Amino acid sequence: MSMATAAAGRREPAALSPTRPAGSVETFFRALAPNWHSQWAWDHYEPTILGLAHQFGLRRVCEIGGGRDPLFSVEAAARNNIVLTVNDIDAGELALTPPGLATARFDIAGDLSEPDIARGGYDLMVSRMVFEHVHDVERAWTNIHALLAPGGVALAFFPTLWAPVFALNHILPEKASRAIVHALFPGRRDDGGDPKFPAFYDQCRGSRATLEPMLRRAGFSDIHVQRFWGHGYFDRMPVLKQADHAFNALAAKIGWDFVTTYAYVVVRKDKV
Ligand SMILES: C[S@@+](CC[C@H](N)C(=O)[O-])C[C@H]1O[C@@H](n2cnc3c(N)ncnc32)[C@H](O)[C@@H]1O
Numbered sequence: 001m002s003m004a005t006a007a008a009g010r011r012e013p014a015a016l017s018p019t020r021p022a023g024s025v026e027t028f029f030r031a032l033a034p035n036w037h038s039q040w041a042w043d044h045y046e047p048t049i050l051g052l053a054h055q056f057g058l059r060r061v062c063e064i065g066g067g068r069d070p071l072f073s074v075e076a077a078a079r080n081n082i083v084l085t086v087n088d089i090d091a092g093e094l095a096l097t098p099p100g101l102a103t104a105r106f107d108i109a110g111d112l113s114e115p116d117i118a119r120g121g122y123d124l125m126v127s128r129m130v131f132e133h134v135h136d137v138e139r140a141w142t143n144i145h146a147l148l149a150p151g152g153v154a155l156a157f158f159p160t161l162w163a164p165v166f167a168l169n170h171i172l173p174e175k176a177s178r179a180i181v182h183a184l185f186p187g188r189r190d191d192g193g194d195p196k197f198p199a200f201y202d203q204c205r206g207s208r209a210t211l212e213p214m215l216r217r218a219g220f221s222d223i224h225v226q227r228f229w230g231h232g233y234f235d236r237m238p239v240l241k242q243a244d245h246a247f248n249a250l251a252a253k254i255g256w257d258f259v260t261t262y263a264y265v266v267v268r269k270d271k272v
Pocket of ligand 1: 130
C-alpha cells in the first residue's frame with residue numbers, strides 16, 4: 001500500500017544508520033531523526049524495521065495483518081536474515097499471501113486460543129495500516145506483550161485521529177466513506193488489489209500522553225511515539241494541497257498532537 005507523492009519543501013530524511021548506543025527505542029529514534037511529514041513514515045517503514053532488527057538483534061518477525069501484501073518477500077526475508085511469519089485475522093487474506101512465507105491466522109485482539117499462536121515466539125512484531133481496523137487496541141498491545149520474547153520490539157504504524165481526513169472517515173457512515181475512497185482511488189475497490197476495510201480508530205492517536213498509560217498497562221515501559229503530520233490525499237487538488245500542507249507544517253512546528261495524521265508506536269518488552 002502506498003500513498004501519493006510527498007508534499008514539497010521537506011528536508012531529506014536522515015540515513016537509517018543510527019549510532020548504536022545500548023539503548024531504548026527512544027534513543028534509536030532520536031538517532032534516526034525522522035522528518036515530520038508522513039511521507040517519511042511510508043518511505044522508511046521497511047528500513048526502520050530492518051534498523052530495529054539490526055540494532056536489537058531481532059530475527060523472528062511477525063507481521064500483524066500482513067495478509068495479501070506482506071512487507072518482505074521470501075527472498076528479501078532471507079537476504080535480511082529474517083524469519084517472517086505473516087499474520088492476519090482473515091483466512092481469505094492469508095490465502096493471498098505469496099507462497100513460501102509462513103502464515104498464522106489469529107485476531108491480534110483475540111483471546112490467543114488459536115492453534116497458530118506462538119506465545120513468546122517473536123522478536124519483532126510489526127504492522128502497517130492495521131490498528132485502525134482493530135476493535136480493542138489495548139487488548140492487541142497486551143497480546144503483543146504476551147507474544148514477544150523478552151527484549152522483543154513491536155512497531156505499529158497507523159493513521160491517527162483527529163486529523164481531518166481520518167476524522168471524516170471515522171464520522172461518515174462506512175458506505176459513504178467507502179464511496180469517496182473508491183472514487184478517489186479506484187484501486188481500492190473491493191475487486192482491486194487494495195480493498196478498504198472498516199476502520200474504528202480505537203486508540204489511534206499521536207499523543208504520547210494519551211497512549212502511554214495504555215501501553216504501560218499492557219506491560220511496556222520502553223515506549224516511543226513518533227508523530228507525523230501531512231498526507232497525500234489532496235495531491236491531485238493543488239490549492240487544497242497547498243493549504244493543507246501549510247496547516248500541517250504549522251501543526252508539526254508547534255507539535256500539535258491533536259491533528260497528527262500518522263504515528264509509529266514502538267515498544268520494547270523488558271529482557272527479564
Ligand atoms: C488495510 S489492510 C493492511 C494490509 C497491509 N498491512 C498493508 O500495509 O498493505 C488491513 C489488514 O489487517 C487485517 N486485520 C484487521 N484486523 C485484524 C486483527 N484484529 N488481527 C489481525 N489482522 C487484522 C485485515 O484482514 C487486513 O489484511
